Amino acid sequence: MSSPQPRPLALATGGLLALAVAMGIGRFVYTPILPAMAQALGLGKGQAGIIAGANFAGYLAGALIASTSALPGPRRAWLLGGLCASAATTAAMALASSVAAMSVLRFAGGLASAFVLVFASALVLERLAQAGRAGLSAVLFAGVGVGILASSGVVSSLAAWAWDWRSQWLACGLVSALVIPAVAVLVPPAGEARAAGSDAPAGPADRRLRLLIPAYGLFGAGYVVTATFLVAIVRDSAAARPLEPYVWAVVGLAVLPSIWVWNRIAARLGLYAAFALACLVEAAGVALSVTGWALGPVVGAVLLGGTFMSITALGLIAARSLAAANPRRAVALMTVAFSIGQIVGPIFAGIAFDLTGSFVVPSLAAAAALILAAGLVARLGRPLAA
Known part of the structure; x- marks a missing residue:
């Protein structure tokens, strides 16, 4: 007898919690903890960029492995295992002190x-589509914002109570671990036997992918500088420093409605036009964060949070539409380009800061990358049906 299907909203909520743990906390909590950690350990911005780059290199490796057909066992087991590993590595950062150890953990x-x-995306989106509730995908991707908000609250609260950066890592790891049982309940087994997707033979890919893939890589390099160093940028600015406890929470709040908003924009303007417009909006936010204007980082946080997950989703939807015969390969290539951009971005930003004493140069370079990405995608015209 097959397992009963969960209610769509409960399933989407399970996916939300999964992304909150692994993405909002596990991947992005480095940003609010970094300033205190760097100060305590004497880390330069270049070293901080290397640690951040290691995390994005791990993301690249994980995405490539997960997109193959070689993994044995059900996808749900890999999902729960990934959540446990995310919680454990987050907590273990409290025990590390060297760049090498932190890089391995990240x-x-x-x-x-x-x-x-x-x-989580494969399981949840597939079942939502089967239930005729694909619109609930916005709930799934809101998990990143929820996790950013939660981690921001934990970090800022512990900092206010004079708890150090090690306690902040440990607390975020504990919060992540406490959420995992809820994910296990809300995303139940479904009688599947294999972890990977279809082994369908590759079909001809649309030549427009030759523009979309590098644009996606430029987006990865463009968003990640602010996403990694935003709190450090605020701390380094005398005018904006009072906003440090709040600026990362602003990013999380802006993420929450962003998928729904940009899906509506894409329905009106077309997928490629929405992608290009979102890149331009994000470029403005990246540039504003380093203008010296006291509210610049806050506006930058709103524009960053309001776009980066939406651009991610729009790019993957576009890739799947351009390689319908073998979308998994197209998504893998997009992930490679995106991850390379993410690896290069924080390392470049850290080195540039150490040379110039400011995030102005790397942030403006990141904004330029986003503008170039918008230009490439704008050339693609109206999309195929998404």
């Missing part, structure tokens, strides 16, 4: 977050 955490994103 690499493992990045790999875990990729597994969770791939398998």
